[in-house]
Amino acid sequence: MAKITVGATPIPSYNPYNQIRFDKDPLSEELWDKGYGVIHEKAVKCPCKSANGADNKSNCLNCGGAGWLFVNPNKTKMVIERQSKNEKYKEYSSNMIGMASVSALAREDLGIMDRLTLLSGKSQYTETVFADFFVDGKKTGRLVYKPIDIFCVFVFVGESNHLRLLDESDYSIVGNLIKIENNEINNISNLTLSIRYSHRPVYHIIEENRSTMVQRDSKDKEVSLPTNHSARLAHYVYDSMNYEYDSQTKTGLLDNSFTEKKC
Ligand SMILES: [Zn+2]
Numbered sequence: 001m002a003k004i005t006v007g008a009t010p011i012p013s014y015n016p017y018n019q020i021r022f023d024k025d026p027l028s029e030e031l032w033d034k035g036y037g038v039i040h041e042k043a044v045k046c047p048c049k050s051a052n053g054a055d056n057k058s059n060c061l062n063c064g065g066a067g068w069l070f071v072n073p074n075k076t077k078m079v080i081e082r083q084s085k086n087e088k089y090k091e092y093s094s095n096m097i098g099m100a101s102v103s104a105l106a107r108e109d110l111g112i113m114d115r116l117t118l119l120s121g122k123s124q125y126t127e128t129v130f131a132d133f134f135v136d137g138k139k140t141g142r143l144v145y146k147p148i149d150i151f152c153v154f155v156f157v158g159e160s161n162h163l164r165l166l167d168e169s170d171y172s173i174v175g176n177l178i179k180i181e182n183n184e185i186n187n188i189s190n191l192t193l194s195i196r197y198s199h200r201p202v203y204h205i206i207e208e209n210r211s212t213m214v215q216r217d218s219k220d221k222e223v224s225l226p227t228n229h230s231a232r233l234a235h236y237v238y239d240s241m242n243y244e245y246d247s248q249t250k251t252g253l254l255d256n257s258f259t260e261k262k263c
Helices: 024-034
Strands: 036-045 068-082 099-104 115-118 123-130 133-135 138-142 147-155 171-174 177-180 192-199 202-210 214-216 222-224 227-233
Touching: 024 068, 068 115, 099 202, 123 138, 147 171
Parallel strands: none
Antiparallel strands: 036 068, 036 115, 068 099, 099 227, 115 202, 123 192, 133 138, 138 177, 147 192, 171 177, 202 227, 214 222
């Protein structure tokens, strides 16, 4: 009877030159070269809660009731690709709408819910706005994004009437607020507007696909490789961004940034 032996893969002789080594600089340079200009703000949970499990306070001027602060804006570059572009052979579902893949240098320390504003892009958005609070005695509504250009603003004036198209002089835009300047329109009760405008694309990080990995480079130094995250357009993540606090109008959110403002 043949002798049964248990095979074993021979242990490879150690040769440091056979190892895969990563050189950070070419990778970083590639990312920097292909990247888009982005403002990255770090997300922090707002502590406006109590131990009894209640939700964040809706009147909290730090988070606006959404439970998140976005601090320390930093201008940098990241590779951001719309994910639907790469989903050619996969079933298209509404879960994919507004999704993007984000590759960034490890030093950016990207985290869940961090906010990324693309500086070069421009998107179109339309929304219904309730002008339900007052600034300087004028009815004001809050938009999801800060507009770049306004295409149109309509006011609802009854089911059987045409919508009223507002003239540029009928309103003003302050940050992401629309303030009604026309007194006749200010007198309409339950004032509801529809607006279409362009804005910078804004994403929130929703998932970490590849965390920071430390490797050795060809000079045997430790290097951190770029990270990859999934992000989603802000209006699919939560409703109103309401980001800047304006001390004159006392609207917007308080800025809790604690580093010198770089952008
Ligand atoms: Zn809060």
